[in-house]
Structure formats: structure tokens, C-alpha cells
Amino acid sequence: MTETASRARNRRGEGGRLREEIVAAAVELLAETGDERALTLRSIARRAGIAAPSIYPHFPDxxxxxxxxxxxxxxxxxxxxxxxxxxxxxxxxxxxxxxxxxxxxxxxxxxxxxxxxxxxxxxxxxxxxxxxxxxxxxxxxxxxxxxxxxxxxxxxxxxxxxxxxxxxxxxxxxxxxxxxxxxxxxxxxxxxxxxxxxxxxxxxxx
CATH class of the missing domain: 1.10.357.10 (Tetracycline Repressor, domain 2)
Incomplete structure (x- = not known):
């Protein structure tokens, strides 16, 4: 998923799944770029198909x-x-x-x-x-x-x-x-x- 609008909203109680998707997106970016500097909140959010502020309930930074x-x-x-x-x-x-x-x-x-x-x-x-x-x-x-x-x-x-x-x-x-x-x-x-x-x-x- 590369577009924010393409990701369906999690149902109630599925916040843990979004956390896993954020981590998976970061792992994918690391594998593709080989560079930790490429893992910004914005790039991770884009890969996960969410808006950057959606990360904060799961990760503070x-x-x-x-x-x-x-x-x-x-x-x-x-x-x-x-x-x-x-x-x-x-x-x-x-x-x-x-x-x-x-x-x-x-x-x-x-x-x-x-x-x-x-x-x-x-x-x-x-x-x-x-x-x-x-x-x-x-x-x-x-x-x-x-x-x-x-x-x-x-x-x-x-x-x-x-x-x-x-x-x-x-x-x-x-x-x-x-x-x-x-x-x-x-x-x-x-x-x-x-x-x-x-x-x-x-x-x-x-």
C-alpha cells in the first residue's frame, strides 16, 4: 500500500494490527534502501498507507x-x-x-x-x-x-x-x-x- 486513501480503516479493537503494519512497513523500507536514514515517520506512514499522525497512538517517535x-x-x-x-x-x-x-x-x-x-x-x-x-x-x-x-x-x-x-x-x-x-x-x-x-x-x- 503506497497511498493513504488505499488503506481501509481498522475495525474497533484492531489497533494492534496497525502497529504491526507500521513495523512491517519500516522493515520493508529498510530492506529496500539498506539505509536507516530512509526510515522517517513520513516515509513509514506512506508505505503503510496511513497519515503520519496515525502513527503516534502506537509509537511516540x-x-x-x-x-x-x-x-x-x-x-x-x-x-x-x-x-x-x-x-x-x-x-x-x-x-x-x-x-x-x-x-x-x-x-x-x-x-x-x-x-x-x-x-x-x-x-x-x-x-x-x-x-x-x-x-x-x-x-x-x-x-x-x-x-x-x-x-x-x-x-x-x-x-x-x-x-x-x-x-x-x-x-x-x-x-x-x-x-x-x-x-x-x-x-x-x-x-x-x-x-x-x-x-x-x-x-x-x-
């Missing part, structure tokens, strides 16, 4: 919409990682599946991944629409999946980790660094098996 966009992306990534883990048949296979799926997500959704980790959108607390609790919650479930898989590997004796919670953060930092550098340094001659090296070393795998 643009940062609140961006927080919802990022939250939606993390929820999507969490489900993808959970599905990958469910298909694995051993602790080590589960950890490796989670890590490889994470890297694949970053490669297939570069603009979304960049936004998730503070690309041009740098969340601030000044407006009051984004809180420290909001920011702390982002990615918490994803990290929990990594930590749980690493703890399972340690319990099974296939990882040398003695502090899975802390080592999961180190492993994520390695994955994130590789994902980021792949995106910004396309001509770098990556050695064969670089993913294996990162996962094996930082996961403390035998």
Missing part, C-alpha cells in the same frame, strides 16, 4: 519504531537459530548449527543485521521512548541459545569451557567480528575453514 524493527529482527533470528538447533543430533552439532546459522543470517540480511547492532541507528535514551531495559533485552534470547548449547557441550565433555555464560559472549564476539568484516571487507582473502576456526577455538571444542 521514530526511535521507538526503530526499536520495534530491531526487536522484530532479533525475534526472527532467535526462531531461526532455535530451528537449526532442533535439527542437530548432538551437543557439538547443535552449537555448530547455531553458530553457522547466525553467520548465514548476517550474510543474507546485511542491512537488517547492521541495524540490529547499531549501524547508523544509534539508540539513545534522551527521548524516553527507549529505555535501558529495552536495549538490554535485545538479543538476550539469542545469547541464551548460544550459552545453553555451549553449556551442553561442556557437560558432554566436548568443550573445555568452564564458564559457558562468559565464553558464549566471547564466542558471539568472534562470530560478530567475522560477520562484520565479511560485510565491510569483501576483497579480503579469507582462509579456508575460517568459520570452523572461530567456532572451534572460541567454543573450546576438541
Amino acid at each position: 521514530q526511535p521507538a519504531i526503530m526499536l520495534a524493527v530491531v526487536g522484530t529482527a532479533f525475534a526472527e533470528l532467535t526462531e531461526i537459530l532455535r530451528a537449526a538447533a532442533a535439527e542437530a543430533d548432538s551437543p557439538r552439532a547443535r552449537l555448530e548449527a547455531i553458530c553457522r546459522t547466525y553467520l548465514a543470517y548476517a550474510q543474507s540480511h546485511p542491512e537488517r543485521y547492521r541495524t540490529m547492532f547499531g549501524g547508523l541507528w544509534v539508540p539513545t535514551l534522551e527521548s524516553g521512548s527507549v529505555t535501558e531495559e529495552d536495549l538490554a533485552a535485545l538479543g538476550k534470547e539469542c545469547m541464551g541459545l548460544v550459552a545453553a548449547a555451549l553449556a551442553e557441550c561442556a557437560a558432554a565433555g566436548v568443550s573445555a569451557s568452564t564458564d559457558p555464560a562468559a565464553d558464549a559472549v566471547a564466542l558471539w564476539l568472534g562470530l560478530h567480528g567475522l560477520a562484520h568484516q565479511r560485510a565491510v571487507t569483501r576483497a579480503f582473502p579469507w582462509p579456508p575453514g575460517i568459520e570452523d576456526r572461530v567456532i572451534t577455538a572460541l567454543g573450546g571444542l576438541d
Whole structure:
């Protein structure tokens, strides 16, 4: 929907649907432009087929919409990682599946991944629409999946980790660094098996 007049009015009690449509419109714009700066209240409203003031009952400002966009992306990534883990048949296979799926997500959704980790959108607390609790919650479930898989590997004796919670953060930092550098340094001659090296070393795998 690109014209304000083309969108039918929600029936009473369907305000939640409009909120979802606003977020979906913002996600579409991000995917098309690859630029967080393109996500203005006016452009998002135009894509959703509504007048800009119709956004305010659902989001007080643009940062609140961006927080919802990022939250939606993390929820999507969490489900993808959970599905990958469910298909694995051993602790080590589960950890490796989670890590490889994470890297694949970053490669297939570069603009979304960049936004998730503070690309041009740098969340601030000044407006009051984004809180420290909001920011702390982002990615918490994803990290929990990594930590749980690493703890399972340690319990099974296939990882040398003695502090899975802390080592999961180190492993994520390695994955994130590789994902980021792949995106910004396309001509770098990556050695064969670089993913294996990162996962094996930082996961403390035998």
C-alpha cells in the first residue's frame, strides 16, 4: 500500500494490527534502501498507507519504531537459530548449527543485521521512548541459545569451557567480528575453514 486513501480503516479493537503494519512497513523500507536514514515517520506512514499522525497512538517517535524493527529482527533470528538447533543430533552439532546459522543470517540480511547492532541507528535514551531495559533485552534470547548449547557441550565433555555464560559472549564476539568484516571487507582473502576456526577455538571444542 503506497497511498493513504488505499488503506481501509481498522475495525474497533484492531489497533494492534496497525502497529504491526507500521513495523512491517519500516522493515520493508529498510530492506529496500539498506539505509536507516530512509526510515522517517513520513516515509513509514506512506508505505503503510496511513497519515503520519496515525502513527503516534502506537509509537511516540521514530526511535521507538526503530526499536520495534530491531526487536522484530532479533525475534526472527532467535526462531531461526532455535530451528537449526532442533535439527542437530548432538551437543557439538547443535552449537555448530547455531553458530553457522547466525553467520548465514548476517550474510543474507546485511542491512537488517547492521541495524540490529547499531549501524547508523544509534539508540539513545534522551527521548524516553527507549529505555535501558529495552536495549538490554535485545538479543538476550539469542545469547541464551548460544550459552545453553555451549553449556551442553561442556557437560558432554566436548568443550573445555568452564564458564559457558562468559565464553558464549566471547564466542558471539568472534562470530560478530567475522560477520562484520565479511560485510565491510569483501576483497579480503579469507582462509579456508575460517568459520570452523572461530567456532572451534572460541567454543573450546576438541
